[in-house]
Amino acid sequence: MSILDFWFEFASTYSYPAAMRIGNAVKGTGVNVRWRPFLLGPIFKAQGWDNSPFNIFSAKGRYMWRDIERECKAYGIPFRKPDPFPQPSLLAARVAACGTSEPWGEDFVRAVYRAEFADGRQIGEPDVLTAILEELGVDAASILTRAQSDANKAMLRGATAEALERGIFGAPTFITEDGEMFWGNDRLEQAIAWAKGGSGGIRT
Amino acid sequence: MSILDFWFEFASTYSYPAAMRIGNAVKGTGVNVRWRPFLLGPIFKAQGWDNSPFNIFSAKGRYMWRDIERECKAYGIPFRKPDPFPQPSLLAARVAACGTSEPWGEDFVRAVYRAEFADGRQIGEPDVLTAILEELGVDAASILTRAQSDANKAMLRGATAEALERGIFGAPTFITEDGEMFWGNDRLEQAIAWAKGGSGGIRT
Numbered sequence: 001m002s003i004l005d006f007w008f009e010f011a012s013t014y015s016y017p018a019a020m021r022i023g024n025a026v027k028g029t030g031v032n033v034r035w036r037p038f039l040l041g042p043i044f045k046a047q048g049w050d051n052s053p054f055n056i057f058s059a060k061g062r063y064m065w066r067d068i069e070r071e072c073k074a075y076g077i078p079f080r081k082p083d084p085f086p087q088p089s090l091l092a093a094r095v096a097a098c099g100t101s102e103p104w105g106e107d108f109v110r111a112v113y114r115a116e117f118a119d120g121r122q123i124g125e126p127d128v129l130t131a132i133l134e135e136l137g138v139d140a141a142s143i144l145t146r147a148q149s150d151a152n153k154a155m156l157r158g159a160t161a162e163a164l165e166r167g168i169f170g171a172p173t174f175i176t177e178d179g180e181m182f183w184g185n186d187r188l189e190q191a192i193a194w195a196k197g198g199s200g201g202i203r204t
Numbered sequence: 205m206s207i208l209d210f211w212f213e214f215a216s217t218y219s220y221p222a223a224m225r226i227g228n229a230v231k232g233t234g235v236n237v238r239w240r241p242f243l244l245g246p247i248f249k250a251q252g253w254d255n256s257p258f259n260i261f262s263a264k265g266r267y268m269w270r271d272i273e274r275e276c277k278a279y280g281i282p283f284r285k286p287d288p289f290p291q292p293s294l295l296a297a298r299v300a301a302c303g304t305s306e307p308w309g310e311d312f313v314r315a316v317y318r319a320e321f322a323d324g325r326q327i328g329e330p331d332v333l334t335a336i337l338e339e340l341g342v343d344a345a346s347i348l349t350r351a352q353s354d355a356n357k358a359m360l361r362g363a364t365a366e367a368l369e370r371g372i373f374g375a376p377t378f379i380t381e382d383g384e385m386f387w388g389n390d391r392l393e394q395a396i397a398w399a400k401g402g403s404g405g406i407r408t
Contacts (some may be wrong), residue, residue: 047261057251059373063387070394169263183267186390190274 002031004195005175007107007163009040010096011052013068014185016027016117019109021202025188031195036104037096039089039156040171050087071185078118084095086122087116094147095129096178097156104136106170111136139146206235207380208399211367212313214293214300215242215256217272218376218389220321223313223376226282235399239310241300242367243293243360244375250368256290274299276390282322291320292328298351299333301360308340315340 006022008015022033042052054061063080072079092112099105111132115121120130126144131139146152166175174182174191182191210226212219226237241396248257264304269285276283296316303309315336319325330348337344350356370379379385380396386395 003365045341047263057373059251059371062372063363063385067387067391098327167263167266169261169267181270187271 001199002195003034003177004031004032004191005189007036007038007168007171007173007175009038009171010092010112010116010123011086012040013054015172016079016113017072017077018185018188021075021185021188023052023106023110026192029192029196030156031192035096035100035109036163037093037100037109037156037160038160038168038171039093042160042165043169046170055085070086072117078114080118082116082120087089087122089103090124091126091144091147092123094152094156095143097159098143098147098152102138104138106135107136108132130181146164168195206399206401207238207381208235208395209240209244211240211372211375211379212375213242213375214296214316214320214327215290216244217258217268217321218281218388219376220278220317221272221279221281222389222392223317225279225389225392226309227314230396232361233396233400235396239300239304239313241297241313241360242364243297243374244376246364247368247373252386253374259289278344282318284322284324286324293329295348295351296327296354298331298360299337299347301363302347302356306342308337308342309342312336318366330344341386347353363387 001017004026008019026033044050049056052061054064069079071133096105096109096112099108112123113131115132116123117129123129130140130144133143163173167181170183172183172185172188174187175193176191180191180194182188211220212223215223229279230237248254254258256265259269273283297320300309300313300316303312303348316327318331319336320327327333334348336346337347371385374387376387376389376392378391380395384395384398386392386398
């Protein structure tokens with residue numbers, strides 16, 4: 001059983017199709033996904049940006065909205081542009097950070113992405129996250145308290161520091177156990193092939 | 205017969221595999237490629253950059269060198285990192301601009317990319333371009349003179365202004381006759397499918 005780290009950020013557009021696809025994509029491959037929520041804010045700040053690069057670089061941003069619409073359509077994944085963009089993702093990331101080893105963790109991540117990129121909901125609002133957790137049948141109030149504990153905040157900060165130290169500069173990013181990095185939803189299949197070992201014609 | 209514009213820049217890393225692949229990729233599709241050399245410098249300047257983003261944003265640059273090595277290996281295309289990077293591409297772009305409607309034009313583009321990204325040659329040096337043109341059996345001296353004429357310089361400036369106006373922000377970029385834009389070597393197949401019309405599950 002090989003492990004593939006999946007680094008994602010809720011405000012990241014291309015993390016959405018990656019999060020919706022990765023579960024099915026690894027089925028039967030022997031590759032186990034480790035879901036790694038982190039924050040792009042500090043990483044963008046290290047590159048001199050105080051906003052999404054898609055907002056700072058408007059031509060690239062215009063293209064991205066068209067591209068992700070086409071990509072989601074090709075995957076059969078519903079898509080609606082979040083308004084505003086980016087959505088405040090801190091609280092959702094904290095909940096995800098304390099849910100990664102819980103049975104509801106992956107479903108929560110997918111539900112947040114669906115709320116944000118398919119249903120036009122405001123994922124920065126605690127009420128929206130509460131509703132999502134309740135739909136998953138877990139104790140929303142106690143999870144939100146735990147998510148905002150100092151220990152959990154520190155865990156998320158630590159994950160973000162680890163991402164920066166590993167050379168992550170955007171999301172989604174996939175990293176194999178032997179340290180091979182793949183950036184972007186487009187590279188999901190290659191990352192899985194690499195994690196499986198010696199396949200896909202891409203191991204050098 | 206549908207036309208697909210292929211916008212490329214000699215200093216662009218991912219334009220290299222795209223240039224080497226596009227000829228075979230369109231074979232039998234009924235899609236005709238229009239080779240569009242342009243300069244990324246003015247376009248990067250409009251985004252506030254005075255160097256390649258892969259040099260400005262070092263983590264992204266480190267990843268890119270690894271990724272393009274993997275990609276080229278998967279395609280069976282030789283790869284060697286140019287030194288220095290980026291290579292001065294102005295003169296080669298001028299030659300390409302005056303060669304786009306000549307029988308040697310496409311071969312020249314591929315030969316320059318091969319010289320730069322496979323053979324470690326300095327494509328900014330007139331002698332290197334002269335040797336490439338001579339290998340193609342054309343009159344190198346007269347072509348280099350024509351490439352540096354005011355009319356040809358103006359043509360390349362015009363192409364770059366057109367790229368900026370069309371919203372191009374990087375290379376390679378593919379644009380179909382109906383104005384659909386695809387950015388990056390990864391999107392070559394989708395661009396061709398779109399140009400063919402109604403295929404690939406991506407026409408919306």
